[in-house]
Amino acid sequence: MSARSKIITFQGHENFRNRLVFATLSGKTIKIEKIRSDDLNPGLRDYEISLLRLIENVTNGSVIEISYTGTTVIYRPGLIIGGDFVHQCPDGIACGYFIEPMLCLAPFSKKKFSILFKGLTASKEHAGVDFIKWGLLPVMEKFGVREVELHTLKRGSPPQGGGEVHLIVNSLIPQPVTIHVLDYQKISSIRGVAYCTRVSPSVANRLVDSARSVLKATNCEVNITTDACRGEIAGKSPGFGLTLFTESKKIPFRYVVEDIGTGGETPEDVGECVALSLLEQIDTSGCLGRNQLELAFLYMVIGKEDIGRLLINKAQFDEQLVLFLRDIRTVFGTKFYFKQSDEFQNSMYATVKGTGFINTSKKIA
C-alpha cells in the first residue's frame, strides 16, 4: 500500500476539532478538503488556524500543510508531548473551543500539560470554563483520568475577553478504563455558579433568584454560588452568566447547562432560561448530557479491547453526533451499536468495543 492511499480524506469544515483529535490519537494522516469552498470567505477561520498551532505545540513532529486558499489541510500527526504553554485565543472564540480537544489529548501525553489560555471564558457558541470544570472533568474521572484541574484566574466576557484559565493535567495514563453505565442518575441536588464581570454584583443575585424561582417546583435542594468579579480578575468587558449542574450520589456524572447574557437580555431572562434548559436537558438525556457525550464516546473508543456500554436518550441523536460517529468509524475502524432499552422509555444502550489504544509514552504492566 502506498503512503498516499493511507491518507484519510474528509470533506467540509464540520467536526474539524474532532478530526484533528482522532488523527492525533490514531497517528493517521488526514486530509481535509473543501473547507468552506462555496463560502464567500473560503478556507480556514483564524480560530481553526489557532487550534492547529496549539496542536502543533503540544505534539512533536507534526506536519501541517495548508493550501494557498486555505480550503485544504493535510495533517500528519506527531507524538503528544505536552508541556508548559500560554495560548492566546483569538477574539470572539471562548477558551473552551481549545480546551475540549486538549482534554482528549492530554492524558496520553509524554509530559504533563500545563496550558494558560487567555481570552473569553464563556460564549454563546462554545463551552465555557464552568461547563468544562463541572461537566467534562467528572466524565474524564470516570475513565481513570483523575488529576485534572481547571483554574479560572480571570473571567473574560465577550466581546473583549481578558480572561485567563489554567489547565493542568497531571494524570498520564496508558489507556482509559472501560465503563458500564446502564442506569439513570438520581438527582439529589442542583448546584450552580452565577458570575458577573464589570457590572453591579446584584446582577449575580438576580440570576440566582430567577433560576431558583423555576427550580423551586422540583422540590430539590438548590445551591447557587455567586462570583462577582472586580478589578483585574473581571477581564475587559461587562457581562454575566450562569452555570447550573446536578449532583448525584450514585453516579459521578452531572447534567450541566450554561448561558451568558448578551445585549438586551436581563439577568432574569438568562436565569430562567438556564433553569428551564436544565430541566429540558435532564428530560432528554441519558446518563450524560448531549454536550458531554462526545468526550465519553471517544474515551470508550480508545479504551482497552473490552465492551463499554452507556445509556443514552434517543433525543440525543443529532447531525453532529452522526458525523462524529461516522468519523470515528473512518479513523478508528470501529462502530457503535445501539440497542433499544427494555427498561427505560426512549433510551438506548450505546455499545462499542475499544480499539486498544496505547499511550506510546507509557508502559502497560
Next chain:
Amino acid sequence: LNSNEAKKTWDINKLLYMDNIDPNDAISRWKKEEEGPVYSSPNEDGDADEKENYREDQDSEENDNFFVKKDISGNFKQSHEVLYGNDTSANKLRDKWLVDNSALGRLKSRFFVSPKQRL
C-alpha cells in the same frame, strides 16, 4: 415478515453509517419509523421520488401544525409573546415546564430524589 415489510424497518445502526444518507435525513427516517410505519422505505431506483414525497409529507405536516396552533392557541400565544418576546425556543420550554405540570411531575418522579429519600 414478508420481504416488503422487512424493507420498511429502519435500523439506526445501519442508517447512522450509511454515508450516502445525510445525517439529518438518517435521523428523521429512523424517528419516522419509530413513530409508526407511515413512510415506506425508499428503494434504490426510486430514492429521489421517495425523498420528494417525504418532504411533501413533512411540509404538509408543518402547515397542518401551523394552522392548528393559530386556531386553537392564538390568543395565548399572543399574550405569551408580549410577556416573553419572540424567542420561540424559550417559549417552548416555558410552555413545557411552567404551563404544563405533567412534564415536571414525570421528571420529578423519575430523576429527583424525593425528600423522604434525602433524609
